Amino acid sequence: MQRIFSGIQPSGIPTLGNYLGAIRNWVKLQDDHECIYCVVDMHAITVWQDPKLLPIQTRELAASIIACGIDPKRSILFHQSAVRAHAQLAWIFNCVARFGWLARMTQFKDKAGKDRENASAGLFVYPNLMAADILAYHATRVPVGEDQRQHLELANDIAQKFNHDYGVNFFPPIEALILGPAARVMSLRDGTKKMSKSDPSDQSRINLNDDPDTIALKLRRAKTDPLPLPSEPEGLEKRPEARNLVGIYAALADLDVADVLREYGGAGFSRFKEALAELMIAKLAPIAAETRRLLADPATIDAILREGAARAAAIADPIVAEAERLVGFLRA
Numbered sequence: 001m002q003r004i005f006s007g008i009q010p011s012g013i014p015t016l017g018n019y020l021g022a023i024r025n026w027v028k029l030q031d032d033h034e035c036i037y038c039v040v041d042m043h044a045i046t047v048w049q050d051p052k053l054l055p056i057q058t059r060e061l062a063a064s065i066i067a068c069g070i071d072p073k074r075s076i077l078f079h080q081s082a083v084r085a086h087a088q089l090a091w092i093f094n095c096v097a098r099f100g101w102l103a104r105m106t107q108f109k110d111k112a113g114k115d116r117e118n119a120s121a122g123l124f125v126y127p128n129l130m131a132a133d134i135l136a137y138h139a140t141r142v143p144v145g146e147d148q149r150q151h152l153e154l155a156n157d158i159a160q161k162f163n164h165d166y167g168v169n170f171f172p173p174i175e176a177l178i179l180g181p182a183a184r185v186m187s188l189r190d191g192t193k194k195m196s197k198s199d200p201s202d203q204s205r206i207n208l209n210d211d212p213d214t215i216a217l218k219l220r221r222a223k224t225d226p227l228p229l230p231s232e233p234e235g236l237e238k239r240p241e242a243r244n245l246v247g248i249y250a251a252l253a254d255l256d257v258a259d260v261l262r263e264y265g266g267a268g269f270s271r272f273k274e275a276l277a278e279l280m281i282a283k284l285a286p287i288a289a290e291t292r293r294l295l296a297d298p299a300t301i302d303a304i305l306r307e308g309a310a311r312a313a314a315i316a317d318p319i320v321a322e323a324e325r326l327v328g329f330l331r332a
């Protein structure tokens, strides 16, 4: 059975993008894989996080992941800072990865923006920690959204270089699982920008805890173009906003984009947005309700995370200890 690893940052409320691009696929993979899912608080602090909010957001994200259908008995669910192996292996990878590799990462360039001198060093080495997250478990399949593809290629480069430099075949290759018609959900205000938890405009995204009226209103206001929907997927080219909404519909309904257009080709956006709102509310409202129910008992969430961390450490500690031995650290 292949081992799955994936992570999500507790830097805000999870969005529809996180759900369709990642968490929904995590749920499906539980049936035939050994799954390890991580709330990556160490990644979150690569940009400023209020220390009063971070633990709350970590717990809320864990609750939301469970509400989406992750079963913490079958899968391992924990938060990154609770398992030391991540930081230990990340340091070794800081010394394996090349400066030039990291300098090419588009996410670093986007997040650092114009003021690169003032970005944290952690933001720069972020992909090394991500490689450590996965490889500390010898995980081989990683379900993520499209935006993480380049980071996973880098993780493979790190694994290969480690194996080569130390003359071993220790870290396995990693396969990116980028699944479904909504692997890249775009902002509701700008079809060329990714939907993100950290976008300053709340109107740009659907949060997993938005109430039905908010969802309907955000969709009604979502940017579109003046044309009716096309009848074929090719007709969505150069229409990023239309493509985004149709992709979201397809993912939520478990259909192909072509199926959706067979039904809605020729329809105007007001009709399509109404149908989309109805579908989205039907899918998301139960998740929001279950998250609220779980958060009424924070001690249970914390116990789940503690138990998950113990199970995770039992897998990662021996692997990282072996990596340290291969590097030549003296165990006196």
Ligand code: AMP
Pocket: 007, 008, 009, 010, 017, 018, 019, 020, 021, 022, 023, 143, 144, 145, 146, 147, 148, 182, 183, 184, 185, 186, 194, 195, 196, 197
């Ligand atoms: P993050 O919120 O950056 O920690 O992302 C957690 C997971 O959600 C990763 O697998 C991302 O690729 C995925 N993800 C985040 N935003 C989107 C989006 N707009 N569309 C699709 N997947 C996304």
Ligand code: TRP
Pocket: 005, 006, 007, 008, 009, 040, 043, 129, 130, 131, 133, 134, 142, 143, 144, 148, 151
């Ligand atoms: N970098 C990922 C993101 O922001 C989150 C992440 C951290 C991750 N470690 C990971 C995803 C390991 C997959 C595997 O989306």
